[in-house]
Amino acid sequence: xxxxxxxxxxVLVNTSQPGNIGGAARAIKNMxxxxxxxxxxEIFPSDRARWRAAGAGDxxxxxxxxxxxxxxxxxxxxxxxxxxxxxxxxxxxxNPRLCADQVAAEAGDHKIALVFGREDSGLTNEELQxxxxxxxxxxxxxxxxxxxxxxxxxxxYEVRMSLLxxxxxxxxxxxxWDEPPATSEELENFIQHLEQSMxxxxxxxxxxxxxxxxxxRRMFSRIRPDQSEVAILRGLLSxxxxxx
Ligand code: SAH
Numbered sequence: 002x003x004x005x006x007x008x009x010x011x012v013l014v015n016t017s018q019p020g021n022i023g024g025a026a027r028a029i030k031n032m033x034x035x036x037x038x039x040x041x042x043e044i045f046p047s048d049r050a051r052w053r054a055a056g057a058g059d060x061x062x063x064x065x066x067x068x069x070x071x072x073x074x075x076x077x078x079x080x081x082x083x084x085x086x087x088x089x090x091x092x093x094x095x096n097p098r099l100c101a102d103q104v105a106a107e108a109g110d111h112k113i114a115l116v117f118g119r120e121d122s123g124l125t126n127e128e129l130q131x132x133x134x135x136x137x138x139x140x141x142x143x144x145x146x147x148x149x150x151x152x153x154x155x156x157x158y159e160v161r162m163s164l165l166x167x168x169x170x171x172x173x174x175x176x177x178w179d180e181p182p183a184t185s186e187e188l189e190n191f192i193q194h195l196e197q198s199m200x201x202x203x204x205x206x207x208x209x210x211x212x213x214x215x216x217x218r219r220m221f222s223r224i225r226p227d228q229s230e231v232a233i234l235r236g237l238l239s240x241x242x243x244x245x
Contacts, residue, residue: 002168005108009160010036011153012073012116014124017043021120023053023061024150030057032157033164037064038073038114053150070116070128078111079103082124082132083156085146090126092135097159100136105163115156120149180227191231192218198238 011029016022022045026037037060039045045066054061067073074080081100095103104113116132118124123146129135138155140147147155165171183191196214199205205213226234 002164002170005105005164006033007036008108008112009034009104010038010073010077010112010114011157012038012040012070012114013042013149013153014040014070014073014116014128015043015119016045016149017120018149019044019047019050020053021149022047022064023050023055023057025117025153026050026054026060026064027057028150028154028157030060031154032161034157034160035060035063037061039064039066040070040073041068042066070131074114074116074131076112077114079107079113079134080116080132081114081134081136082116082129083118083152084129084135084137085118085123085140085152086137088126088129088135090130092129093133094135094137097136097138097156098163100134100156101159101163103134104160105167108160108164115160117149117153178227180229183226183228183231187228187231188221188226191235192221194235194238198241202241 011025011034013022013025016025016039019042022039022042029035029037044050045064046061050061051058081104084094104115107113115136116124116128118128136156138147138152162171192214195217196205199213200207
């Protein structure tokens, strides 16, 4: 599993804002990855990158700076380019979730690169054509370009989700509860008690009950109260009959 996280490389091409390099390092580390390669960054290293990386200074320190796109992906067996918009030459294009599933399926055995482009102009057509696959985050078509770190974050998150799901580590919502749910009998006794109290108070006319009790029953079935909640409600109903 750890190999899968180590086999995914994040490549940033010609990044102009050092803050984005730091932000990307943080996003990468938050999601459990660490391999960051920078292709001719305009300014690096820099205080701004270190500041934005916050606790991910180690990822930034280990980041490899290379001279060319080719160097960054040379040892990779699957190269995925990111794109904020449609390109002229169609290429196999997947959404982030499918992309993540493919990465999760291969990352155990293959070295994979996820490549991100320049803040102002993205990846060139030539660079995109060196990728096996393109991925586009389905943004608003009228405003499709995400900030570089945000794009890194979204894709790193999707890959993490797929990797965790593939090993069964992804927990469904796990809700610990302090009381056991009420049993069918407990709920039924409560409903009877409620109905009785409603009749005694004059709120419910047993001759013309309409759908009142059905609606009450439906509400409590939907809520699935626990045993202590049912006990409180029954205590409350009993207290209404008692005079002080
Ligand atoms: N004007 C550029 C936008 C570059 S945004 C263009 O049109 O290509 C900088 C980088 O962030 C992109 O190269 C890409 O790596 C990533 N990115 C931004 N928005 C994205 C999106 N919707 N889907 C995938 N990657 C995106």
